[in-house]
Amino acid sequence: MSKIELRDLTKSYDGKVNILEKINLEVEEGEFYVLVGPSGCGKSTLLRVIAGLEKITDGTLKIDGKTANHMLPKDRSLSMVFQNYALYPHMTVKDNILFGLDVKKVPKEEQKRRLAEAAEMLGLTPYLKRKPRELSGGQRQRVALARSVCSQAPLCLMDEPLSNLDAKLRGQMRTEIRRLQKKLGLTVIYVTHDQVEAMTMGDRIMVLQGGKIQQTGTPLELYNEPANTFVAGFIGSPQMNLARARMTDMGLILNDSLLMPVSEEERGRLPQGGRWQIGVRAEQIELAAAGDPLAIPVRVVNTEMMGNETQVLFEVGKELFTARWTGQYLIEAGQDLAIRLSADSFHFFDEASGMLTRAALQIKGHAALTA
Amino acid sequence: MARKNKKEAEEKQKKPLPLWIIYLLPSMLIFTLFVIYPFVKTIVTSFFATSNTGALTQMVGLSNYISLFTSETYLHSLGTTFLYTILTVPLTVVISLLLAVLSSSNLPGMGVFRTIFSSTMGISVAAGSVFWNLLFHPTAGLLNRVVQWFGGEPIGWLTDTNFAVYSIAAVSIWMNIGFSYLVLMGGLKNIDDSHYESVEIVGGGFFYRLRKVTIPLISPSLFFVVTISLINAFQSFGLIDMLTGGGPNNSTNLMVYKLYNDAFVNFRFGSASAQGIVLFILIFLISRLQTKLTERLVTYQ
Numbered sequence: 221m222s223k224i225e226l227r228d229l230t231k232s233y234d235g236k237v238n239i240l241e242k243i244n245l246e247v248e249e250g251e252f253y254v255l256v257g258p259s260g261c262g263k264s265t266l267l268r269v270i271a272g273l274e275k276i277t278d279g280t281l282k283i284d285g286k287t288a289n290h291m292l293p294k295d296r297s298l299s300m301v302f303q304n305y306a307l308y309p310h311m312t313v314k315d316n317i318l319f320g321l322d323v324k325k326v327p328k329e330e331q332k333r334r335l336a337e338a339a340e341m342l343g344l345t346p347y348l349k350r351k352p353r354e355l356s357g358g359q360r361q362r363v364a365l366a367r368s369v370c371s372q373a374p375l376c377l378m379d380e381p382l383s384n385l386d387a388k389l390r391g392q393m394r395t396e397i398r399r400l401q402k403k404l405g406l407t408v409i410y411v412t413h414d415q416v417e418a419m420t421m422g423d424r425i426m427v428l429q430g431g432k433i434q435q436t437g438t439p440l441e442l443y444n445e446p447a448n449t450f451v452a453g454f455i456g457s458p459q460m461n462l463a464r465a466r467m468t469d470m471g472l473i474l475n476d477s478l479l480m481p482v483s484e485e486e487r488g489r490l491p492q493g494g495r496w497q498i499g500v501r502a503e504q505i506e507l508a509a510a511g512d513p514l515a516i517p518v519r520v521v522n523t524e525m526m527g528n529e530t531q532v533l534f535e536v537g538k539e540l541f542t543a544r545w546t547g548q549y550l551i552e553a554g555q556d557l558a559i560r561l562s563a564d565s566f567h568f569f570d571e572a573s574g575m576l577t578r579a580a581l582q583i584k585g586h587a588a589l590t591a
Numbered sequence: 592m593a594r595k596n597k598k599e600a601e602e603k604q605k606k607p608l609p610l611w612i613i614y615l616l617p618s619m620l621i622f623t624l625f626v627i628y629p630f631v632k633t634i635v636t637s638f639f640a641t642s643n644t645g646a647l648t649q650m651v652g653l654s655n656y657i658s659l660f661t662s663e664t665y666l667h668s669l670g671t672t673f674l675y676t677i678l679t680v681p682l683t684v685v686i687s688l689l690l691a692v693l694s695s696s697n698l699p700g701m702g703v704f705r706t707i708f709s710s711t712m713g714i715s716v717a718a719g720s721v722f723w724n725l726l727f728h729p730t731a732g733l734l735n736r737v738v739q740w741f742g743g744e745p746i747g748w749l750t751d752t753n754f755a756v757y758s759i760a761a762v763s764i765w766m767n768i769g770f771s772y773l774v775l776m777g778g779l780k781n782i783d784d785s786h787y788e789s790v791e792i793v794g795g796g797f798f799y800r801l802r803k804v805t806i807p808l809i810s811p812s813l814f815f816v817v818t819i820s821l822i823n824a825f826q827s828f829g830l831i832d833m834l835t836g837g838g839p840n841n842s843t844n845l846m847v848y849k850l851y852n853d854a855f856v857n858f859r860f861g862s863a864s865a866q867g868i869v870l871f872i873l874i875f876l877i878s879r880l881q882t883k884l885t886e887r888l889v890t891y892q
């Protein structure tokens with residue numbers, strides 16, 4: 221039931237520096253919307269502005285079509301999950317979950333029903349009489365979620381709710397939150413600095429940096445067509461390999477040091493201009509077959525064996541490139557290797573502005589799926 | 592050979608013994624000299640009649656205690672002390688809690704209020720007494736001028752038996768607010784903003800927030816302040832000595848002040864010691880009760 225709309229929203233704490241600048245954003249009903257970006261980029265601020273915990277400096281915020289700039293938090297029908305869970309140490313789990321329902325004059329019977337339902341859903345039934353300090357991190361996290369569920373607010377704001385959990389639990393909770401959201405039809409705005417969380421959970425993602433929107437879109441849009449070098453480097457793991465490139469008669473030269481031969485057809489498909497920044501995903505770098513005329517010799521700096529895949533690091537100028545190959549390759553550091561790069565799998569960005577000029581023409585795995 | 596080793600080991604274990612005694616000696620000496628000895632001496636004295644110089648003259652058993660609890664002045668003093676405690680402790684705590692809550696927001700200019708509210712912390716009893724003596728002055732004092740301006744009769748703040756204890760209590764509250772305020776302020780600073788923001792999101796008002804979040808979360812500081820205030824109230828001396836001298840007509844003759852008078856003005860050391868012991872037992876019981884209640888009610892984060 222909650223649709224959020226931001227128009228040219230600007231936020232400044234001190235009246236001088238804009239922490240958020242002209243943010244435009246629409247979150248549809250029932251959508252799982254992820255705000256992602258590096259530390260200090262203004263994600264929490266944006267969330268708190270939507271919650272009404274911070275004043276809006278400029279622009280408008282609409283909730284369900286109504287301007288809500290000056291609406292009190294309690295009138296916005298939302299719930300919030302804080303990074304530290306905001307559980308009250310002096311209350312039992314039960315009271316923590318039901319917190320605030322008495323203000324809203326929810327009848328006792330109804331509270332009981334909601335409690336039972338939420339506790340059941342999140343597996344908290346055996347712990348209702350405990351105090352928060354007698355719970356594990358994951359259980360506390362669930363209590364915070366249960367509070368949100370019980371409030372039955374159609375909009376739920378979450379600020380890095382998983383950042384205090386260990387990797388395994390985080391993985392579990394990701395699925396659990398997503399399942400809960402779908403089941404209850406909640407609109408969720410979810411803040412994280414972890415791009416894996418963003419990619420795996422979001423219906424749509426907004427990448428924020430320095431208070432400005434870098435790109436919005438579905439996870440695959442961001443992955444396949446990053447709007448600029450920042451998004452390219454931020455989304456995806458391992459990080460996309462980025463380099464300066466210029467065209468010469470012999471081929472592309474990366475970072476003024478690695479010569480990459482380019483076939484005639486590929487040359488024809490290159491974008492305008494002779495200088496770019498290019499980006500190439502680790503899985504697009506291939507091992508060259510013996511006798512390949514387009515092979516490029518490189519020296520391996522390091523390898524990371526993951527069991528199911530191998531990541532190989534090599535130098536291109538002063539930068540390190542990562543290649544990722546499925547399977548187990550026993551490659552030593554210092555070994556010479558022949559790789560193959562295709563200009564068709566490169567993202568081309570404007571050299572000065574870093575904006576995307578041409579996305580990769582072929583993406584591994586993508587073709588297979590769409591074909 | 593083996594036995595010899597064992598013997599040596601035993602000797603080694605014994606050897607450090609004198610060493611730790613040396614380390615402990617200074618503090619044991621000080622403790623014995625200034626805590627244990629006076630305490631034991633007080634207990635002993637309370638069972639004796641004494642000369643003017645404090646020398647024990649005759650063992651009298653419990654008669655010092657018996658005469659205390661049959662003495663109207665002493666029972667009156669006890670009653671006044673309780674009244675005084677009930678007047679000062681809750682008000683000090685409630686007022687400083689409200690001041691702390693009100694001034695803990697981040698509005699501009701709050702720093703000024705914080706300084707003002709905590710300022711009595713730095714005022715000595717003597718300076719405070721002089722200041723309040725001026726305010727209480729029967730003719731020239733500000734308080735009576737205000738009363739007269741409203742058309743009332745001048746009040747003998749410190750000279751009227753119906754008013755004196757309340758006046759003293761008011762000054763004491765004023766003096767103690769600074770300390771309580773600072774401690775509670777520290778407690779408030781430790782509460783995470785998200786606890787308040789959750790209240791804001793569900794729409795709880797000022798008193799809901801106070802009752803459900805603030806007070807429970809600063810309960811450790813709150814109990815500390817209550818304990819200290821209670822003990823302070825039972826041991827009040829300076830203000831009374833400076834402002835009323837226990838008068839008028841014993842109406843501000845609190846326990847410690849009476850004890851002081853009996854010991855150092857009337858030279859009745861036996862009775863004074865007995866009073867000291869009664870006071871000790873009272874404060875001890877209160878502390879016990881506090882600890883028990885604290886365990887039950889306080890949530891440490």
Ligand SMILES: Nc1ncnc2c1ncn2[C@@H]1O[C@H](COP(=O)(O)OP(=O)(O)OP(=O)(O)O)[C@@H](O)[C@H]1O
Binds near residue numbers: 233259261265413
């Ligand atoms: N109350 C405040 N007053 C002044 N500046 C603030 C305030 N809160 C945040 N900021 C500033 O606003 C910027 C954005 O902060 P914000 O908390 O939104 O970042 P974030 O993206 O959530 O970062 P993180 O991932 O570390 O939580 C930061 O530079 C921060 O210093």
Ligand SMILES: [Mg+2]
Binds near residue numbers: 263264265379
């Ligand atoms: Mg944040």
